[in-house]
Amino acid sequence: xxxPIIEIKGLTRRFGRNTALNDIDLTVRPGIVMGLVGENxxxxxxxIKHVLGLLCAQEGSVRVFGKDPVANPESVLSQIGYLxxxxxxxxxxxxxxxxxxxxAFYPTWDMDYxxxxxxxxxxxxxxxxxxxxxGQRSRAGLLVAMAYRPQLLLLDEPSSGLDPIxxxxxxxxxxxxxxxxxxxxLFSSHLLSEVERVSDRIAILKSGRILLNDTLxxxxxxxxxxxxxxxxxxxxxxxxxxxxxxxxxxxxWSTTYFGPITQLEAAAAAMGARIVDRHGLSLDEIxxxxxxxx
Amino acid sequence: MNIHISEVDGVPIxxxxxxxxxxxIASGRLSPTDELPPIRSLAEQLTVNPNTVARAYRELELxxxxxxxxxxxxxxxxxxxxxxxxxxxxILAERIDxxxxxxKHMDIDIEDVLDLVxxxxxxxRSEVA
Amino acid sequence: xxxxxGVSWALWQRHRVVLxxxxxVVGTFSSALATNRIDRIPAPVxxxxxxxxxxxxxxxxxxxxxxxxxxxxxxxxxxxHLFVLPVRTWIxxxxxxxxxxxxxxxxxxxxxxxxxxxxxxxxxxxxxxLFASALLAGLQAIFWYPLGIPYSKLVLTFLHIGGxxxxxxxxxxxxxxxxxxxxxxxxxxxVSAVIASIGVSRARRGDIRIFELDxxxxxxxxxxxxxxxxxxxxxxxxxxxxxxxxxIILPMMVAALFGxxxxxxxxxxxxxxxxxVAPLGGLYPTIPTYVATYLPLLFVLVPFAAxxxxxxxxxxxxxxxxxxxxxxxxxxxxxxxxxxAQKLWCAAxxxxxxxxxxxxxxxAILAGARGxxxxxxxxxxxxxxxxxxxxxxxxxxxxxxxxxxxxxxLLILWTWRNYAVGFxxxxxxxxxxxxxxxxxxxxxxxxxxxxxxxxxxPGESWLSFSLLAGAFWVCVLAKGVGLLALxxxxxxxxxxxPRIVARALASYAAVSGAIILVLFAxxxxxxxxxxxxxxxxLVIDSLFVGAVLFWVPLVRLLAAPVMLHHNRHxx
Numbered sequence: 001x002x003x004p005i006i007e008i009k010g011l012t013r014r015f016g017r018n019t020a021l022n023d024i025d026l027t028v029r030p031g032i033v034m035g036l037v038g039e040n041x042x043x044x045x046x047x048i049k050h051v052l053g054l055l056c057a058q059e060g061s062v063r064v065f066g067k068d069p070v071a072n073p074e075s076v077l078s079q080i081g082y083l084x085x086x087x088x089x090x091x092x093x094x095x096x097x098x099x100x101x102x103x104a105f106y107p108t109w110d111m112d113y114x115x116x117x118x119x120x121x122x123x124x125x126x127x128x129x130x131x132x133x134x135g136q137r138s139r140a141g142l143l144v145a146m147a148y149r150p151q152l153l154l155l156d157e158p159s160s161g162l163d164p165i166x167x168x169x170x171x172x173x174x175x176x177x178x179x180x181x182x183x184x185x186l187f188s189s190h191l192l193s194e195v196e197r198v199s200d201r202i203a204i205l206k207s208g209r210i211l212l213n214d215t216l217x218x219x220x221x222x223x224x225x226x227x228x229x230x231x232x233x234x235x236x237x238x239x240x241x242x243x244x245x246x247x248x249x250x251x252x253w254s255t256t257y258f259g260p261i262t263q264l265e266a267a268a269a270a271m272g273a274r275i276v277d278r279h280g281l282s283l284d285e286i287x288x289x290x291x292x293x294x
Numbered sequence: 295m296n297i298h299i300s301e302v303d304g305v306p307i308x309x310x311x312x313x314x315x316x317x318x319i320a321s322g323r324l325s326p327t328d329e330l331p332p333i334r335s336l337a338e339q340l341t342v343n344p345n346t347v348a349r350a351y352r353e354l355e356l357x358x359x360x361x362x363x364x365x366x367x368x369x370x371x372x373x374x375x376x377x378x379x380x381x382x383x384x385i386l387a388e389r390i391d392x393x394x395x396x397x398k399h400m401d402i403d404i405e406d407v408l409d410l411v412x413x414x415x416x417x418x419r420s421e422v423a
Numbered sequence: 424x425x426x427x428x429g430v431s432w433a434l435w436q437r438h439r440v441v442l443x444x445x446x447x448v449v450g451t452f453s454s455a456l457a458t459n460r461i462d463r464i465p466a467p468v469x470x471x472x473x474x475x476x477x478x479x480x481x482x483x484x485x486x487x488x489x490x491x492x493x494x495x496x497x498x499x500x501x502x503x504h505l506f507v508l509p510v511r512t513w514i515x516x517x518x519x520x521x522x523x524x525x526x527x528x529x530x531x532x533x534x535x536x537x538x539x540x541x542x543x544x545x546x547x548x549x550x551x552x553l554f555a556s557a558l559l560a561g562l563q564a565i566f567w568y569p570l571g572i573p574y575s576k577l578v579l580t581f582l583h584i585g586g587x588x589x590x591x592x593x594x595x596x597x598x599x600x601x602x603x604x605x606x607x608x609x610x611x612x613x614v615s616a617v618i619a620s621i622g623v624s625r626a627r628r629g630d631i632r633i634f635e636l637d638x639x640x641x642x643x644x645x646x647x648x649x650x651x652x653x654x655x656x657x658x659x660x661x662x663x664x665x666x667x668x669x670x671i672i673l674p675m676m677v678a679a680l681f682g683x684x685x686x687x688x689x690x691x692x693x694x695x696x697x698x699x700v701a702p703l704g705g706l707y708p709t710i711p712t713y714v715a716t717y718l719p720l721l722f723v724l725v726p727f728a729a730x731x732x733x734x735x736x737x738x739x740x741x742x743x744x745x746x747x748x749x750x751x752x753x754x755x756x757x758x759x760x761x762x763x764a765q766k767l768w769c770a771a772x773x774x775x776x777x778x779x780x781x782x783x784x785x786x787a788i789l790a791g792a793r794g795x796x797x798x799x800x801x802x803x804x805x806x807x808x809x810x811x812x813x814x815x816x817x818x819x820x821x822x823x824x825x826x827x828x829x830x831x832x833l834l835i836l837w838t839w840r841n842y843a844v845g846f847x848x849x850x851x852x853x854x855x856x857x858x859x860x861x862x863x864x865x866x867x868x869x870x871x872x873x874x875x876x877x878x879x880x881p882g883e884s885w886l887s888f889s890l891l892a893g894a895f896w897v898c899v900l901a902k903g904v905g906l907l908a909l910x911x912x913x914x915x916x917x918x919x920x921p922r923i924v925a926r927a928l929a930s931y932a933a934v935s936g937a938i939i940l941v942l943f944a945x946x947x948x949x950x951x952x953x954x955x956x957x958x959x960x961l962v963i964d965s966l967f968v969g970a971v972l973f974w975v976p977l978v979r980l981l982a983a984p985v986m987l988h989h990n991r992h993x994x
Contacts, residue, residue: 172341179333193301
């Protein structure tokens with residue numbers, strides 16, 4: 001079994017009285033795309049900053065490529081390509097200067113690839129970063145994160161506020177990374193349709209805890225929206241283990257159910273209801289159901 | 295290759311790819327010995343995970359619809375059209391099951407259903423012509 | 424007038440704390456002055472008070488300029504979020520200006536009135552307060568007008584402050600009546616108000632054009648772009664980055680200062696003899712009085728400018744809002760030590776380049792200005808048509824040259840020192856450290872002087888050498904304690920390995936030793952002067968050694984990578 005790219009054990013982080021991360025265990029194996037989803041403030045950015053070594057683990061341990069990112073910034077960060085939603089690029093640099101500067105830090109930099117990406121992204125090399133649009137700046141940041149073919153591509157809400165064309169470029173980057181053998185992607189996003197398209201595994205974060213960490217296929221299979229038709233009208237929603245919130249009234253009640261289908265059928269029969277409708281859910285709906293539930 | 299993926303469908307993406315390729319073969323838009331695009335380029339075209347495309351290709355291979363030649367790529371098998379026809383018949387059978395269930399629910403007799411099918415087919419034919 | 428109230432409330436809300444502190448300082452100083460005459464207040468206390476007043480004034484300037492963007496841009500610094508208020512533009516511009524000038528005027532006036540009431544006779548009552556107000560009004564106009572030329576604000580600030588100071592000085596020396604001075608200052612305030620209004624309205628409309636040096640048409644060219652050559656390593660790349668970030672600022676400032684300095688050289692001047700060199704054939708060289716008086720001041724201004732730049736008049740890697748590092752900087756695959764070392768190295772290069780420019784300017788003066796000779800008995804001998812270089816050259820014997828080189832080296836070191844010792848506060852990401860350190864340092868120094876004054880025995884000068892020497896050695900001890908505290912603080916992070924600490928201590932010892940040697944070799948004359956004032960050789964020597972050991976930086980330089988590590992891995 002290959003060594004995991006990221007191994008986080010028992011990670012806890014507090015900012016004053018606020019617990020941003022609470023006993024997080026997360027392992028990311030090489031060669032997969034891991035999608036990190038959660039509400040704003042759930043702790044996604046905090047978790048990613050721990051991977052980058054920008055936060056020290058208060059409790060627990062963080063290992064990236066088997067090393068502590070705080071103690072080994074050179075070896076760890078030279079293999080990570082990072083794109084953040086803030087796009088903290090220095091505004092006074094030109095694109096050409098940015099490429100030239102970044103190239104010096106990564107031994108695996110491929111200048112031909114960088115120039116190809118420059119043409120593909122239609123970036124003017126002599127333009128100042130402050131003059132570029134937000135989408136173009138994201139492309140510049142993406143170029144600088146991809147040109148050295150990092151072992152780990154780390155994206156923190158890369159698509160936020162960007163037009164669909166830039167989003168396609170970013171998704172394309174993720175796919176190209178994963179298609180090259182052995183490379184890994186960890187990205188957090190609110191655009192669950194994108195997460196659904198490209199992720200192998202999903203981790204849902206809520207209030208600093210991991211609600212769910214499974215392959216995308218399992219997640220989609222284990223969630224189902226059912227409508228139960230009861231023989232007698234009910235005033236209050238039925239009590240069903242695995243249900244994430246009810247809607248409806250009288251004889252017909254609908255719920256999003258998380259669990260094995262056989263258990264659902266047995267429980268429904270025991271309550272005197274039969275399943276009249278059943279269909280799968282998109283990741284967006286699954287997320288709302290899981291995170292919205294108490 | 296003209297494939298469209300929708301993630302809000304509820305159907306897994308790899309299954310959508312499998313079904314659409316089968317449909318393309320069955321409708322003749324893909325002939326036997328045609329080459330399917332490499333996994334990587336199809337993944338980039340559809341903006342989906344290459345592992346998903348790889349899984350779709352594996353499913354198609356298991357079903358015998360395509361054959362994977364080691365160095366050259368993935369090709370539509372010789373007997374693919376026939377196989378796909380069987381697949382399509384299976385899909386239709388599912389739809390018919392749903393139709394029959396609804397008819398029963400609405401208390402409509404099977405003879406009336408068949409008359410209805412024939413009537414709709416006549417209209418369909420005249421519209422296409 | 425709810426609009427006016429709204430703008431005032433916004434101002435108060437944002438700057439309550441600062442305004443209250445300033446009011447407290449001014450009130451304390453005024454009441455102290457009201458009860459005692461200024462010459463009865465002990466000098467160090469008065470000095471400290473004046474320093475606090477200056478800081479209070481700077482704080483008021485900072486509040487009322489409301490700088491929103493950094494100084495380097497060409498656009499307006501007026502806070503953009505106020506533009507969305509349903510307030511007319513001229514109110515937005517003039518109300519803060521009115522409040523600011525009034526506040527400054529009142530503060531200055533209270534000090535002056537207090538001074539007058541305590542009995543000091545020759546205190547001008549109006550024009551210094553108006554001077555402070557005019558200074559503020561002009562700065563507001565400069566900062567709010569979107570001129571569009573990068574760094575123009577910096578240059579204009581210098582010109583404004585320098586111009587007003589020179590004008591005031593000339594007015595005082597030519598005994599211009601106070602009424603005329605006040606009228607002139609009021610005129611400046613009025614002109615500033617007009618410029619500020621126009622500027623704010625232009626900024627609000629977005630009618631700004633930033634001048635760019637490159638006039639290439641934007642968009643892509645049809646040709647393939649030139650191939651991009653990589654740097655040979657991460658060191659040169661980071662060097663380039665630091666230089667572009669903040670390294671060019673000090674040389675630019677020094678060039679501007681020198682340019683300003685050279686302007687009065689065109690005016691006909693008197694000449695003074697240079698008595699620091701030994702006379703040749705009974706003749707001293709004479710140089711223009713202006714050069715003799717103000718060139719040493721310029722030399723001292725360069726380290727002062729470096730102190731200003733080091734304190735933050737530059738682009739930084741620290742975000743303005745939460746004082747964490749920009750992610751681009753924090754995710755460099757470089758160790759904390761390397762990043763901090765590159766910053767310090769860039770400060771050194773910057774200082775060296777600045778002094779190189781000064782030397783170039785000096786060479787220009789030597790070639791361009793004129794001088795002559797004067798006999799020891801003070802009757803003029805030669806007409807003043809000879810270029811300074813020809814005049815000075817014969818007097819440059821070995822010792823003079825050696826002394827000059829040593830002094831130059833000291834000045835460059837002083838410049839670098841001022842630039843580099845401020846880094847650790849900026850890198851720490853702590854607002855308290857960033858502002859508290861310079862202010863606190865000055866307060867501590869003043870406090871030490873006050874202590875010395877009060878513990879002096881009667882009959883002895885309060886600036887007794889033994890006490891001063893003792894003070895320096897206490898500081899050296901504090902340095903040692905600080906070093907141990909720093910090492911303890913960073914224990915476990917691995918930033919300062921024993922090898923690095925050993926190398927730092929060795930460099931410190933080498934530099935201190937070299938400076939002490941040079942001082943003892945060069946200042947034989949000065950030492951004897953000190954000894955004639957009153958002090959044994961031992962005390963004088965320990966004073967010098969203590970001063971040098973205190974002056975050469977060690978702990979603050981070592982603190983830079985530690986603070987960088989703390990801020991980088993905690994954000």
